[in-house]
Every structure is written in structure tokens, then in C-alpha cells.
Amino acid sequence: MRFIFSLIKNIIAVIAIIIIVFFALKYAPFLKDQEWNPVHNNRPPMSNNAPPEEQQLNGGQRYTLEDNDLLNNVPLSQTKNMFNWIDKKEFMSVSGIGRMGYNDKYIAGQRGDQFIIYKFGSESIRVYKTEIEMQQDLNKLGQHIELQPPSSFE
Secondary structure (H helix, E strand, O other): OHHHHHHHHHHHHHHHHHHHHHHHHHHOOOOOOOOOOOOOOOOOOOOOOOOHHHHOOOHHHHEEEEEOOOOOOOOHHHHHHHHHHOOHHHHHHHHOOOEEEEOOOEEEEEEOOEEEEEEOOOOEEEEEOOHHHHHHHHHHOOOOOOOEOHHHHO
């Protein structure tokens, strides 16, 4: 009987260790960006696991994905609310965006010679080389966003 109890206790201990390691790899901020982390999902743009709206876009040849460093301390579900509260002109100057437009689902902008699209709640930003490519993908997503200078957000 003692053998069965010690066996069950050891199995429970191993399961607990596995769960702790899993959550540490998945949620620890200092481990999240490590390349060796098998739990962190870094999908390439051409992945078949992409959401349906991303599958219709012309993946890796038209844009690249960048991690979203602008909203690091905001929960993804609250990015839209946070964006509605902040001063748009200040947001543009802090993030280096020269022209910007937004609607209920997306932010589009020009950052130097790059053009970006950010979907509220997403972990990454799409970066395009030309405005035409960005507008084509916005049209495929059914979104019309006009880029405006900072003076439009007074």
C-alpha cells in the first residue's frame, strides 16, 4: 500500500514540475523572446495556422512582422481602449509615425519610409515597403484608412 501511495505522490510531483516549467516558459517575460523557448508561438507570416483574414493577404513577400514594442505594458485586449484615451499627436511623435489613420479595428501609419498596419489586440505590427502594398492589404481586409498628418489630430 505504501508503494502505491509513494508512486502516486511521485507522479503528482512530476506533473506539478511539468506544469510549472510550462507556465514559466509561456508567461515569464524574460524568457518570452528567447529563440529556444518551445512554448512561445512565433508564427511566420506564411503559416497555414494564420487567422482567415491573414491567409487572404500575400504573406512574407509584401510585409514583415515586427514585435509590437509600443504597447508592451498594455494587455492586448485593452489596446483599443488605451489608444482611444491617449493624445494621438503625442502618440505619433513618440512612436515616430509621420502620418497616421485609424478606425475601430486597425491603425495604419507611415514611419519614416515604412508603412505599418496594427490590428488592435495583435502582438505584432505589419511593416510594408510602399504605401500601395499597405493600401492593397487594407482593401483586402475591407478597411479604408486615410493617412493624415499630426496636425489633423489636435
